[in-house]
Amino acid sequence: MTDFKSQDSTSAIPVDANHAKAIFGVNVLSIVIPVVVALLLGIRTKIDLGNWTHSLPHAIGAINGLTSILLIIGWIAIKSKKVALHRFALTSAFCLGGCFLVCYVTYHLSNPSTPFGGQGWIRPIYYFILISHIFLSLIVLPLVLRAFLFAWLGHFSDHRRIAKYAMPVWLYVSITGVLAYLMISPYYQHG
DSSP states (O other): OOEEEEEETTEEEEESHHHHHHHHHHHHHHHHHHHHHHHHHTOOSOOOOOGGGGGHHHHHHHHHHHHHHHHHHHHHHHHTTOHHHHHHHHHHHHHHHHHHHHHHHHHHHHSOOOOOOOOTTHHHHHHHHHHHHHHHHHHHHHHHHHHHHHHHHTOHHHHHHHHHHHHHHHHHHHHHHHHHHHHHGGGOSOO
């Protein structure tokens, strides 16, 4: 039997076992995705997938840049009560996150890591950007998954509650992804 509970003034949302399963799925994905990525990145023998993989860092930088733009558009749209544009922008950013993950893992499975060659004052700045980017990407993953799930289910008050934390962290992660790419790109050995 489904229990109906009003989450906000616009709808009555069913709270049932499917909701609990969805939250459990988000929790599992929030753990499994980083663990699987870490395990895949730990493989020392690189797989030869061809020279096309040398251009993936450029695609990753572009994905992060486009994600940043879409997040800003989505934020402006919702502040302007343009819900359809907000939904489109954030769904697009969410899908780009999946593309990023595929490109990132593919690149690192098939190419050695590129060491940062910068010296002097720029070196600690680069590593601060990179380490904060990686750390916050782990934190933002469950926030984004929950925000997306709540919006999908129509739990808009829960969506807003999570999104106010997810949005700035996701934007920071996207922008620092671009900055880290721009800073390391001169040291790539290929294209």
